[in-house]
Amino acid sequence: MSSIKTEVQKYYGETLKTSQDLKTSACCTPDAMPGWIKKILSQIHDEPMAKYYGCGLVVPHSLEGAKVLDLGCGAGRDVFIISKLVGEKGEVVGVDFTNEQLASARKHQDWHREKFGHTRLNTQFLNGDIQDLLALKLKPNDFDVVVSNCVVNLVEDKLKVLKDVFALLKEGGEFYFSDVYASRRISEELQHDPVARGECLSGALYWNDFHQLAKAAGFRDPRIVESRQLTIGDEALAQKLAGIEFFSVTYRLFKLPKLEAACEDYGQAVIYNGGIPQSPAAYLLDGHHLFEKGKVVSVCGNTWMMLADTRFKEHFTFIGNFEKHFGIFPGCGTDIPYERSVGGSSAAGACCP
Ligand SMILES: C[S@@+](CC[C@H](N)C(=O)[O-])C[C@H]1O[C@@H](n2cnc3c(N)ncnc32)[C@H](O)[C@@H]1O
Secondary structure (H helix, E strand, O other), X not given: OOHHHHHHHHHHHHHOOOHHHOOOOOOOOOOOOOHHHHHHHOOOOHHHHHOOOOOOOOOOOOOOOOXXXXXXXXXXXXXXXXXXXXXXXXXXXXXXXXXXXHHHHHHOHHHHHHHOOOOOOOEEEEEOOHHHHHHHOOOOOOEEEEEEEOOHHHOOOHHHHHHHHHHHEEEEEEEEEEEEEEOOOOOHHHHOOHHHHHOOOOOOEEHHHHHHHHHHOOOOOOEEEEEEEOOOOOHHHHHHOOOOOEEEEEEEEEOOOOOOOOOEOOOEEEEEOXXXXXXXXXXXXXXXXXXXXXXXXXXXXXXXXXXXXXXXXXXXXXXXXXOOOOOEOOOOOOOOOOOOOOOOOOOOOOOOO
């Protein structure tokens, strides 16, 4: 077993008992979140809440009846939230390789089934390495959504994870996940530091390398839902990592094989008709696309596909087609595309990340 794998298992199985033991805010979601998610959180058992080490919100809209996979599910907080949203006809599968985390999650499956009034269990927890998802006998082209919260940074072969996720998703499905990214590439030495890695920092990918890997795995247009800069409160750790900026970012990567490498303009537009649960007045596809109900909004070809060829289709009216090309869609950025909390601002463009 690789040393990184053993160190990570030790960190999450033995070192950390609850989120109070974390040394940084990397594995930690800020309190601000929509009221409808807070309401579900109030129904989650205390143990998965206390053993939560995620860094963002991985709860996309329109999950009723969906089949969802959670990579590195830990003690299962997100699996249980999503099990309420997919309902009795849906299914949520959590995968993790740390026995202690899985044992804790499994203890509360039936408790949540009863709490949510489901007559059948719609959660399942599997022991496995997310770098070898296909070994778990999960069916290709079977999942509507794959989520993950602060896990991919911990693994060595990130491209393999992305490729397996692409294989497991249905066409039109998406990988909706929060993770940590760095402003530059991180040295091998730091990557093997057990605390810096365990705290979800030194395994983080340089953001532009992540974009290239995502594209190589088939996810041609990664979209940023939200991002925030992390602060490292622990003095010794901050010294070790000096010069590197870290960001917690939620991406959505759609499996849509016709997506183009850039945002192209075909003169198309869409209108949001309402109806997406918890989004009566407007729907936020990503940090650059808010669709107010009833408003005609110009979109690039890729955004069109993210709405027309996915579970969101029934909620939109589509104007135009792909027959005539008008050039590149205006405003694609090239600098670091995240929100900075200090000394600068995001240079992201109007459409591309
Ligand atoms: C930062 S915690 C996040 C846990 C959970 N997603 C949450 O939000 O509470 C990272 C989790 O990923 C798991 N993990 C890390 N690398 C893994 C791998 N290669 N395969 C499976 N699980 C992994 C760890 O065991 C740990 O439970």
